[in-house]
Each structure stands twice: as C-alpha cells, then as structure tokens.
Amino acid sequence: MLAWTPFLEPMNAMQSVWYLLLLPMVFGISVVYRALREKQYATYWRSVAIMSGQVVIGIVGIAVALGFFVQIVIPLLNQP
Template structure:
C-alpha cells in the first residue's frame, strides 16, 4: 500500500518500474534522479579504498562513511564552483 501511494503521488514513474527486469532492463524511473546515484557510487569507492588502506579493519565503516561524505561534499563544491564560473564569471568577461 505504501508503495502504491508512492507511485500515485508521482514520486516514481510507475510504468518504468513495473517494466523493470533486473540486469536486463535499465531503471528508467531513476532517469530524473540520476544525481542521487552518486552517493552509493562514492560509498563503493570509499569502501574499496579504505579496505586497502586501513590497518585496523574495525574502523573501516566509520572511515568509509567519512570518505563518502568527503567525496559527496567535494562534488557539490565542484558543482557550485562550476555554476559560479559559468553563470557569474563568464558573462562578465569582456567581449573582444
């Protein structure tokens, strides 16, 4: 029932999700929310890297969480910097 109400509210493209077959078809419902997929991507990178680097594996989850946050914050920072450059700096550049 909860999922049904979620679909009806328009949060998830119902048709796309119903047609989803794992490994065969893409999750088209995530097309508009692609940027949220960067968070598990950062988590996977952090987990693999920290598995190599951390000597005390009891600290791996806290270290992985920390690195995930660092990657996501860095990506947001780069996005803001690029947006400022494109929307503010470039329009103020002299033309010829």
C-alpha cells in the same frame, strides 16, 4: 516502472535524478579503498563514512564552483 525488468532494462526512472547515484558509487569505492588502506578493523566503517562524505562534499563543491562560473562569471564577461 511496473514493466521494468531489472538488469535487462536500464533504470530509466533515475534519468532525472541521476546525480543521486553518486552516493552508492562513492560508498562502493570507499569500501574497497579503505579495505586496502585501513590499519585497524575497529575504525574501518567510520573511515568509509568519512571518506564517502569527503568525496561527496568535494564533488558538490566542484559542481557549485562550476555552476557559479558558468551561470554568473561567463555571462558577466560576455556583457559589453
């Protein structure tokens, strides 16, 4: 990590926790999208936080459902 040169070298330290990068990605997307859709600036950052939370919860839900299907349902279907 000490020898890492930002931007020139990829951040390989994130390989094992890559899914945490979902958080800044969702935040950035929400900032742009709510800037287009929000009608009042007073509620802007609250809307960004809500949208970020909704997307993260949605993706985590899909991941749990897929995990359940792959880890439990498919092995059950394969049993003779």
